[in-house]
Amino acid sequence: MKAGRANALVDVAGLRVGHAERVGAGYRTGTTVVLAPPGGMVAGVDVRGAAPGTRETELLDPRNLVERVHAITLTGGSAYGLSAACGVMERLADAGIGFPVEGGVVPIVPSAVIYDLGRGGRFRAVPDAGLGAAAYDAASPAEARSGSVGAGAGAVAGGLAGGVGTASAVLPSGVTVAALAVVNAAGSVLDPGRALLSGTRYGLPGEFGPLREPSAEESDAWRPAAVTSFNTTIGVVATDLTLTKAQCGKLAGVAHDGLARAIRPAHTMVDGDTVFGLATCGEPAPDPGGLQDLLAAGADVFSRAVAHAMLAATGREGAPAYLDVFPSALGGVA
Structure with a gap:
C-alpha cells in the first residue's frame, strides 16, 4: 500500500476541495467544501459525538429517497455556521447541479460543523453563505492544503492548535481511499x-519523515490550557469504488475507529464527531474481500489525516502548534 500522488482527499478521482477562512476583525473561522464529480456521489454518515451540528444527514439513510449528493460542507461557527451550506447550494443551483424536481434542481449538500465560537474575539463572527460560496469558488482537484485553513482556521485539539488534515492510500488492487479531517477535539x-x-x-x-518521540523534558513540561466546553472533529472518507449508501455508512463508521485511535477520548458528550463516507463510483463494486480491505484502510487514512492536521496547524495565543511545544520531535532544541 502506498499514498496517492498528493497524499490527500483529491487523490480520489473526480473530487474537488475548496477552503475559505476569515481571520481578523473578530473572526477566526472558516469553511471547507468537498465537491462531487459530475453526476454526484453516493454518501453515508456516522455520527458518534453527543453534541453534533448537522444538516441533511437523514437523507443519507439507505431507506430514504436521495441516492446521490453534490457536495459536503464542513464548517466552523457551530450551528450558526450551517448557513455556509446555503452559499454552496446557490452555486450548485446556478450551475444546474442538483436533484431534479419540477421547475429546477435542489442541490443536496449534507453538512457538519465544529464549535469555534469566539476564538477570534467575537462570538457571532461565524461563516455565512458568502463564505460557503467562496469555498466553492476555491474548489480544485489539486487542493491538498492542511493546517489552519478552511473549517480548521479556529480549531483547537487538546489545547494545541488544530486544523484540517488529509491523507490517502492506494491499495494493491489499485483502489484509492482517502480522508480529510477537521480536528477540533476535547x-x-x-x-x-x-x-x-x-x-x-x-x-x-x-x-512522517524524521518525526520522533519528543524529549521527556518537553513532555513533562506540557500543561495544556483549559479546553473550551464544546469541540467536535468532523470529516470525510472517500473512495473511487462503487458503493451503496449502506456501505458508505459503514466506511464512515470505520473512519471513526481511526478517529478514536488518533484522539483520546473521542465521541464525548461535548464533541459532535461526524464523518461522511463517500463513493465516486468510478470503479466497479468490490467483492467481500475488497470491501474488507477498503474498510481497514479507511480507518488508517483517517488517523493519518488527524496527524497531518496537527503537524500543519499554525500556533497562536492560547493554542500553540504541536511543533512549537515539542521542537525535539523534529530534532529541534528543547
Missing part, C-alpha cells in the same frame, strides 16, 4: 504518557 491527540502524535503510528513508510 480529547488529546498525544499518546498517553508521551507526546508523540497518536495518528502517526498508522503512517505509511516515510510518511
Whole structure:
C-alpha cells in the first residue's frame, strides 16, 4: 500500500476541495467544501459525538429517497455556521447541479460543523453563505492544503492548535481511499504518557519523515490550557469504488475507529464527531474481500489525516502548534 500522488482527499478521482477562512476583525473561522464529480456521489454518515451540528444527514439513510449528493460542507461557527451550506447550494443551483424536481434542481449538500465560537474575539463572527460560496469558488482537484485553513482556521485539539488534515492510500488492487479531517477535539491527540502524535503510528513508510518521540523534558513540561466546553472533529472518507449508501455508512463508521485511535477520548458528550463516507463510483463494486480491505484502510487514512492536521496547524495565543511545544520531535532544541 502506498499514498496517492498528493497524499490527500483529491487523490480520489473526480473530487474537488475548496477552503475559505476569515481571520481578523473578530473572526477566526472558516469553511471547507468537498465537491462531487459530475453526476454526484453516493454518501453515508456516522455520527458518534453527543453534541453534533448537522444538516441533511437523514437523507443519507439507505431507506430514504436521495441516492446521490453534490457536495459536503464542513464548517466552523457551530450551528450558526450551517448557513455556509446555503452559499454552496446557490452555486450548485446556478450551475444546474442538483436533484431534479419540477421547475429546477435542489442541490443536496449534507453538512457538519465544529464549535469555534469566539476564538477570534467575537462570538457571532461565524461563516455565512458568502463564505460557503467562496469555498466553492476555491474548489480544485489539486487542493491538498492542511493546517489552519478552511473549517480548521479556529480549531483547537487538546489545547494545541488544530486544523484540517488529509491523507490517502492506494491499495494493491489499485483502489484509492482517502480522508480529510477537521480536528477540533476535547480529547488529546498525544499518546498517553508521551507526546508523540497518536495518528502517526498508522503512517505509511516515510510518511512522517524524521518525526520522533519528543524529549521527556518537553513532555513533562506540557500543561495544556483549559479546553473550551464544546469541540467536535468532523470529516470525510472517500473512495473511487462503487458503493451503496449502506456501505458508505459503514466506511464512515470505520473512519471513526481511526478517529478514536488518533484522539483520546473521542465521541464525548461535548464533541459532535461526524464523518461522511463517500463513493465516486468510478470503479466497479468490490467483492467481500475488497470491501474488507477498503474498510481497514479507511480507518488508517483517517488517523493519518488527524496527524497531518496537527503537524500543519499554525500556533497562536492560547493554542500553540504541536511543533512549537515539542521542537525535539523534529530534532529541534528543547
